[in-house]
Amino acid sequence: xxxxxxxxxxxxxxxxxxxxxxxxxxxxxxxxxxxxxxxxxxxxxxxxxxxxxxxxxxxxxxxxxxxxxxxxxxxxxxxxxxxxxxxxxxxxxxxxxxxxxxxxxxxxxxxxxxxxxxxxxxxxxxxxxxxxxxxxxxxxxxxxxxxxxxxxxxxxxxxxxxxxxxxxxxxxxxxxxxxxxxxxxxxxxxxxxxxxxxxxxxxxxxxxxxxxxxxxxxxxxxxxxxxxxxxxxxxxxxxxxxxxxxxxxxxxxxxxxxxxxxxxxxxxxxxxxxxxxxxxxxxxxxxxxxxxxxxxxxxxxxxxxxxxxxx
Amino acid sequence: xxxxxxxxxxxxxxxxxxxxxxxxxxxxxxxxxxxxxxxxxxxxxxxxxxxxxxxxxxxxxxxxxxxxxxxxxxxxxxxxxxxxxxxxxxxxxxxxxxxxxxxxxxxxxxxxxxxxxxxxxxxxxxxxxxxxxxxxxxxxxxxxxxxxxxxxxxxxxxxxxxxxxxxxxxxxxxxxxxxxxxxxxxxxxxxxxxxxxxxxx
Numbered sequence: 412x413x414x415x416x417x418x419x420x421x422x423x424x425x426x427x428x429x430x431x432x433x434x435x436x437x438x439x440x441x442x443x444x445x446x447x448x449x450x451x452x453x454x455x456x457x458x459x460x461x462x463x464x465x466x467x468x469x470x471x472x473x474x475x476x477x478x479x480x481x482x483x484x485x486x487x488x489x490x491x492x493x494x495x496x497x498x499x500x501x502x503x504x505x506x507x508x509x510x511x512x513x514x515x516x517x518x519x520x521x522x523x524x525x526x527x528x529x530x531x532x533x534x535x536x537x538x539x540x541x542x543x544x545x546x547x548x549x550x551x552x553x554x555x556x557x558x559x560x561x562x563x564x565x566x567x568x569x570x571x572x573x574x575x576x577x578x579x580x581x582x583x584x585x586x587x588x589x590x591x592x593x594x595x596x597x598x599x600x601x602x603x604x605x606x607x608x609x610x611x612x613x614x615x616x617x618x619x620x621x622x623x624x625x626x627x628x629x630x631x632x633x634x635x636x637x638x639x640x641x642x643x644x645x646x647x648x649x650x651x652x653x654x655x656x657x658x659x660x661x662x663x664x665x666x667x668x669x670x671x672x673x674x675x676x677x678x679x680x681x682x683x684x685x686x687x688x689x690x691x692x693x694x695x696x697x698x699x700x701x702x703x704x705x706x707x708x709x710x711x712x713x714x715x716x717x718x719x720x721x722x
Numbered sequence: 723x724x725x726x727x728x729x730x731x732x733x734x735x736x737x738x739x740x741x742x743x744x745x746x747x748x749x750x751x752x753x754x755x756x757x758x759x760x761x762x763x764x765x766x767x768x769x770x771x772x773x774x775x776x777x778x779x780x781x782x783x784x785x786x787x788x789x790x791x792x793x794x795x796x797x798x799x800x801x802x803x804x805x806x807x808x809x810x811x812x813x814x815x816x817x818x819x820x821x822x823x824x825x826x827x828x829x830x831x832x833x834x835x836x837x838x839x840x841x842x843x844x845x846x847x848x849x850x851x852x853x854x855x856x857x858x859x860x861x862x863x864x865x866x867x868x869x870x871x872x873x874x875x876x877x878x879x880x881x882x883x884x885x886x887x888x889x890x891x892x893x894x895x896x897x898x899x900x901x902x903x904x905x906x907x908x909x910x911x912x913x914x915x916x917x918x919x920x921x922x923x
Contacts, residue, residue: 588732588771588825588860590732590769590771590827590848591729591827591847591848633729635731635732635771636863637731637732637733637734637771637863637864637867638731638867639731640728640729640730640731640732642729679810679848679850680850680851683825683827683848683850684773684824684825684826684827684848684849684850684851684852684856685825685850685852685856686856686859686860706859707853707855707856707859708855709855709858710858710859710862710863710908711862712862712865712905712908712909715862715865715866715869715901715905716902716905716906718866718869718873719865719869719872719898719901719902719905720902722869722872722873722898
């Protein structure tokens, strides 16, 4: 722990030694105080101390970053906010910007996966074309609810390159027991308004008010392996396959029972407590199940036995 | 670093360890702070997941129904209690004919008997009927998780191991031995016999 802090201190010191008159010990002391006296996580402490010296040195963040030489990253590697990176990627999709402050927003992708990007209007960025591949320099990473994105800022460089790029999927594969089926599962109704697929709550859409909903099937479940908890969403197709119940059958069940809840109850009895392997892309904190299979084959216990005997 | 409350992981423990986890605590003074049971191998458990054989159910309630189920794993018996506040699990205990393989998700709870012993039981969130393969998978998984905890028990900075040492002592080797015999019991298991063919009429 102590030596880790020392390493962090030395790195921060190196970053600033040309600009500020400061000793490694001072940096270390600041870090130590935050981490040990104030119980601040190391990452946060490091950010805070860096910011302190940034203020002190009157350095623009941009200058720092430009001088440092960025790491050229791949989309799937981006797992830390506030990093300065270079990325070569294809514009997979452009989305509608919801705010005037945003010039462009969309999805970039390379062989390893995809990442959201935002270009701020005030930095007057060049316009990106869907389907084109760009070398993007000096982007800043950001994080929101566990999803990482990159921002094109006023110092960023954008250069179109003439090449093809296959965009990989960033699917994850998880295994574990299905320990909960959450509310909003089973036979649900969605808002029929164009481009709105919100799930209705008592016949109401949070955007469009009372509407005549359209039936759909889905399962929001929790897969837990004893270490980690993953929330998974099964769309109609995955739900139909898993529960062997079609949307039409589910509607019939609900009609017979005069209650849509009966569908979720039935599904719970079928799926709770079994082990599954789920594959699909992640969205916010969810894994969107593209495939889900029940694990009912034999299990290998040899490696656990070896470990148990060797303690 | 996000402040979104995250769902508590369902811990895996064999009955022999579960029934030893009589020490409970909270991590904060807040009213809604979650309750944890301390696992003797050095982990905190707010939720557990277990799979075993439901061998017996009984309505032990006085006025209202209060169901007790015995769920057996290779090391011992879990006691599962469900009453009016757990209507779905209570209905399962009422309706299922033992023996049957069941999966239980629930919260560990403790109560002290008149003679001062602390009993640990499961307050279920769900009980569902599963099969032998799922039960075997759970035994293998629980063995692995238990061994991971035993291996980490003496690591420096293992907060819950330190707590466990204080509350229960440091004899975690008995749980390791139970893991070995649980896994060995899996290897002994004969494949399920094929159902007898129906006598033809």
